[in-house]
Amino acid sequence: MSEQYEFDPAAKDGVYKAIFERRDMRHFRKDSIAEDLIERLLQAAHSAPSVGLMQPWRIVRIQNTEVRKALHDVVERERVRTADAMGERSDEFMQLKVQGILDCGEVWVVTLMEQRERHVFGRRTLPDMDLASASCAIQNIWLAARAEGLGMGWVSIFDPQELSDLLSIPDGAEPIGILCLGHVDEFYDQPMLAKEGWASRGNLTDYVMSDGWEPEKAARAQQQWDKKL
Known part of the structure; x- marks a missing residue:
């Protein structure tokens, strides 16, 4: 019986609270983060599931101020290039705050490992499962940061080669995210892009299908996506 493995009600409420109140944060205080808390977050990452137990994530803590500034510049250059590709939404995009690299307490760069091709278990037909595994981390x-009262933002606006060159990431490894972690004055009551009117979350019923692909649901989900472009 599954009941014997259930968390107690308070623990379950905490899990769902972290899930539903997690936000992609962009506004931080500059306060430092205690090392014991950093260790707990790293342990949470290292406990993530991974296909074939390959653990493809590598985490680079950015602790040098000059490197952090250079990282910020990498993001800013790509922000301008992204805006140029946005067409009529270019000006609107430039008004969005897309990163907090200079403001937060900690900056981590998450990369996929080098020599991933050696791991065949679970990846022979689905090689992107390494990315899925690192995303779980x-x-x-x-979620751990939210439970601890810390904000986190996942920044993906950067040129991978520029970032690799900056951090001496070897060939074969691949940066997939810049994580901004820090104390915040408050958490957004809804996703920031929804607050800013950039996009809204779709209806759950349009994203769940039964026994096969349902074109009508797919079309409704696509229409919702088209509104975001």
Whole structure:
């Protein structure tokens, strides 16, 4: 019986609270984060599931101020290039705050490991499962951070080669995210992009199908996506 393995009600409420109140944060205080808390977040990441137990994530803590500034510049250059590709939404995009690298207490760069091709278990037909596994590690950090009262933002606006060159990431490894972690004055009451009117969350019923692909649901979900472009 599954009941014997259930968390107690308070623990279950805490799990769902972290899931539903997690936010992609962009506004931080500059306060430092205690090392014991950093260790707990890293342990949360390292406890993530991974295909074939390959643990493809590698985490680089950015502790040098000059490297942090250079990282910020990498993101800013790509922000301008992204805006140029946005067409009529370019000006609107430039008004969005897309990162908090200079403001937060900690900056981590998450990369996929080098020589991933050697791991065949679970990846022979689905090689992107290494990315899925590393994403689970990032989500673990996110949820643990929210439970600890810390904000986290996942920044993906950067040129991978520029970032690799900056951090001497070897060939074959691949940066997939810049994580901004820090204390916040408050958490957004809804996703920031929804607050800013950039996009809204779709209806759950359009994203869940039964026994096969349902074109009508897929079309409704696509229409919701088209509104975001």
